Amino acid sequence: MSGAKNISQKVNHFRLKLDEDELLPENKTCFFCGHTERNPVFVLQDKPLIRLLECTRCRAASASRMPREETLARYYRDYYPKDETKKNIRVTFKQVGRFSNHLYKLIAPGFSQVENLQILDYGGGDGSVAASLAGKMIAGGLAKNATITVVDYVEELTAATGSISLKRVDPGTPFPENTFHIIIASAIIEHIPEGGDVVRSLFSILKPGGFFYARTPWALPMAGFSRLLGKKWNFFFPAHVHDLGKTCWEYSAKNAAAGMTIIRSKPSIVESSFKTRFLVTTAAYLFKAPWYLFPGTYKLVGGWEIVLRKNT
């Protein structure tokens, strides 16, 4: 690879063009439900052509060609800007306290008290969101102490406190079924080619009665809207390889082998704050607001979040 190409790729990091040898052959079925019928809805790149294919059954949209594992590893190492890595991968949510409060309010009302709370923070960076949530669960009398398992490549975890311990494992590490009381998968599934397999395995390692939280971008409706205005949407491929909204998450929940009850399925929490990013935050709230008036039809919400409880 020449130096010049390298520099331009750094500038246009999100539009890094992938060559034939960096891609897997086309997957013939939906990654999330296994359906064979999918429609092309967006061109992610030309030559080799990579499109976003939308499943006609569960509505998951995924790249028609997935980057090879080593391609993705190199992408994150060499091209993905470090501040974006931090924002999107490492600490998936900047305002840790506000986010853990949001999670606590969704989980605590239906949670039965335990002695040692087991939380899996999947792709959770330094584990600070899970640690903050654990602190609130303990303060709320729902647990005596907590063990947090972070699945990520991050080198340093947030500091442990007396009643909360943290450990890190590499992605792909297997866990026994029915291990965790709470699983957090915030802004991570969209990055993983085999995302559907990961979701199914997370459901299986959740304890009966346990809570699962996920948050993913749902940009496809926004991309269509943007096209009407003559602008091309950036899907952040190959960082994002899936686009997952309401239908896909609810389909996955309803068809989960273990049986999952939907506690919440709504536009995702706004990530930025008025204090630091006024315009972005205002726009995010404005775009999400009409959904509350027209939940059946309005889709320009940008992201989706779901809270599920595993049936006992």
Ligand SMILES: [Zn+2]
């Ligand atoms: Zn599907």
